[in-house]
Amino acid sequence: MSFKFTAPIEKNIKTGTIVAGQKLLRHPAALLAAILFLLAAPVSAQDSTxxxxxxxxxxxxxxxxxxxxxxxxxxxxxxxxxxxxxxxPQLSLASSYGASFGRSINPTTNQFENTRFSSLGLGASSNVLLFxxxxxxxxxxxxxxxxxxxxxxxxxxxxxxxxxxxxxxxxxxxxxxxxxxxxxxxxxxxxxxxxxxxxxxxxxxxxxxxxxxxxxxxxxxxxxxxxxxxxxxxxxxxxxxxxxxxxxxxxxxxxxxxxxxxxxxxxxxxxxxxxxxxxxxxxxxxxxxxxxxxxxxxxxxxxxxPQLSTYYATGTNYSSSFYEMLPNGERQLMQLGRQLNNNLYHSFGLGISVxxxxxxxxxxxxxxxxxxxxxxxxxxxxxxxxxxxxxxxxxxxxxxxxxxxxxxxxxxxxxxxxxxxxxxxxxxxxxxxxxxxxxxxxxxxxxxxxxxxxxxxxxxxxxxxxxxxxxxx
Missing domain, CATH: 1.20.1600.10 (Outer membrane efflux proteins (OEP))
Known part of the structure; x- marks a missing residue:
């Protein structure tokens, strides 16, 4: 809804002279008040049509x-x-971190150990439908x-x-x-x-x-x-x-x-x-x-x-209980980077469903x-x-x-x-x-x-x- 404002011009019934429009234009405050009055006025019947x-x-x-x-x-x-x-194609990433207590399988050696250790695993897999x-x-x-x-x-x-x-x-x-x-x-x-x-x-x-x-x-x-x-x-x-x-x-x-x-x-x-x-x-x-x-x-x-698909998976892991032997006969925890590199694995295959x-x-x-x-x-x-x-x-x-x-x-x-x-x-x-x-x-x-x-x-x-x-x- 738009309002079109023009300065009102009134005609004095007794004298027949114009008295309003020019006065409003000479007084900006009065002009602003007139505009606000028009905007605040009730909607006319024409606006309700x-x-x-x-x-x-x-x-x-x-x-x-x-x-x-x-x-x-x-x-x-x-x-x-x-x-x-x-x-x-489907692609997913996976990661895990956990702590083990008592007798449990070490994810890096795949052997039972009765110790306390923490482990980290990273992996990715993808599946593509071929037919x-x-x-x-x-x-x-x-x-x-x-x-x-x-x-x-x-x-x-x-x-x-x-x-x-x-x-x-x-x-x-x-x-x-x-x-x-x-x-x-x-x-x-x-x-x-x-x-x-x-x-x-x-x-x-x-x-x-x-x-x-x-x-x-x-x-x-x-x-x-x-x-x-x-x-x-x-x-x-x-x-x-x-x-x-x-x-x-x-x-x-x-x-x-x-x-x-x-x-x-x-x-x-x-x-x-x-x-x-x-x-x-x-x-x-x-x-x-x-x-x-x-x-x-x-x-x-x-x-x-039938459906034929192929998949690929890769992953690695780290364990805080995986030690390596030094030349001097001492044991030390293998570093994170070396463990992740040594434990890296890949798998690839085809699958068919009939x-x-x-x-x-x-x-x-x-x-x-x-x-x-x-x-x-x-x-x-x-x-x-x-x-x-x-x-x-x-x-x-x-x-x-x-x-x-x-x-x-x-x-x-x-x-x-x-x-x-x-x-x-x-x-x-x-x-x-x-x-x-x-x-x-x-x-x-x-x-x-x-x-x-x-x-x-x-x-x-x-x-x-x-x-x-x-x-x-």
Whole structure:
């Protein structure tokens, strides 16, 4: 949020002269105080305005479900990066230091001694897989596909959150417009109640008609509070989805590019399905599931193959009880460097592992992987069928709701004319008071029906565009 400050210029109402801007500029302290006052002032209504795009962008970062999906994505990325290092040969270093008391084996002489001594050991070993790395290779590929799958799952969750945000946002706009409709109705009812009370005082009405007018005003007031309740509930739901502080003020505004007039969808549902199938995260994830299952079969088959590896190890040790004989016949403790050099050893070898009989574990794994491929292919078909069904349903809903909207608009226009005509006829005593109130209620009902269908159309149009280009865009 940025603040743009300009020196205020006030106009003296009495003298008509400019009195403020230049004074502030001549007094830096006053100018600084004015800036601090503006920064500390409450946020204006304009700053509380949230467009649908603002809500969508905020939700993509702060929504709790998406944050959880982001962690899953990081875990998948970590698994993939770690698995890529499995091709690197194993290398380990070891060291030990200890003290022995009583009868024990001297590590340098490999003989039992009944003495007290300390010993030091150093060693290193390495192992390299020469043949049989197919399991590791396919596992790395699978972890890469799992990473892509996690990314698509994150995208799918983002799309679902975007639709939840859109639903709550449009619900708030619907309630807001219905509040305006009821306020207009209340103004009419309040004016009519006052008029009927004046007619009663003049002897041209009766208490029944006055009571009916008061009842109508009370009923409209109840509708107003009901609309206010729906508005606040929609905002609370929206803030919960956004993971936004409930004390923050949100003022929704009409969604650009989705205001009336509405037009029939130009793209047929099958074409729309083909567009969506190429980029829909659920379908992409299902396709990746088939690839993962196929590689799992390769991993299972690779587990039954022989493995050939080579190893190398080296080490040395030192003991405080290892003495050497001097030419003069005396004994002295051999120095650390000489002991480590004299006791240095190396070993090298090849190892082969051939699975012969293990209770048909590998055969079971291979057969199970084959079944998993069939299940993954069926899951992909189910996902495609579900997407096609959803698109055809959304397309049909939009087209039929569009027709309902046009009909409701015509009904609302006729109800408006009927109500205005009823006002004239009632003023001239041509219809009863009950007939007048009936026309008034029909007018409000028609207005609310048009309003509800308008936002229903907006949601269904946004849903179609979501299939076409992706949600949250």
């Amino acid at each position: 949230w467009t649908l795009a603002d809500c969508l962008h905020y939700a993509q970062v702060h929504n709790l479900s998406l944050q959880e999906q982001e962690i899953d994505l990081r875990v998948a990325r970590m698994n993939y990066q770690v698995s890529k290092l499995s091709h690197i 049989g790395w197919f399991q590791k290779h396919y596992t790395i590929k699978n972890n890469g596909l799992s990473l892509e799958q996690a990314a698509q799952a994150r995208q799918q969750s983002g799309n679902e959150v975007a639709m939840h945000v859109t639903t709550a946002y449009l619900r708030a706009l619907l309630a807001k417009e219905q509040i305006a409709n009821v306020r207009y109705q209340i103004d009419i009812s309040r004016e009519h109640k006052s008029r009927m009370e004046r007619l009663l005082e003049a002897g041209r009405s009766n208490m029944l008609e006055v009571s009916q007018a008061r009842t109508q005003l009370a009923t409209d007031s109840g509708l107003y509070y009901s609309a206010m309740l729906h508005y606040e509930q929609a905002l609370i739901e929206l803030k919960a989805i956004l993971n936004l502080d409930f004390t923050v003020t949100i003022l929704p505004v009409p969604v650009k590019d989705y205001e009336p007039p509405f037009y029939s969808e130009k793209t047929d549902p099958e074409t729309l399905y083909l567009q969506a199938a190429a980029q829909h995260p659920d379908l992409i994830r299902s396709g990746l599931g088939v690839n993962i299952a196929t590689r799992e079969l390769k991993i299972a088959r690779a587990g039954s193959l 699975p012969l009989f293990n209770g048909f574990t590998y055969k079971k794994a291979i057969r199970g992987a084959g079944y998993d491929i069939e299940k993954a292919k069926l899951a992909e078909l189910v996902a495609r069928q579900r997407l096609r069904q959803n698109i055809y349903t959304a397309y049909t809903d939009y087209e039929l709701t569009l027709k309902q909207y046009f009909v409701a608009g015509s009904v609302a226009e006729h109800a408006k004319n009927s109500f205005h005509g009823a006002q004239v006829r009632f003023d001239n005593g041509l219809i009863t008071h009950v007939e007048y109130l009936t026309e008034q209620n029909n007018f409000l009902k028609a207005q609310n029906e048009v309003t509800a269908l308008k936002y229903d159309l907006q949601f269904k149009k946004i849903r179609l565009d979501c299939y076409r280009t992706g949600c949250g865009e």
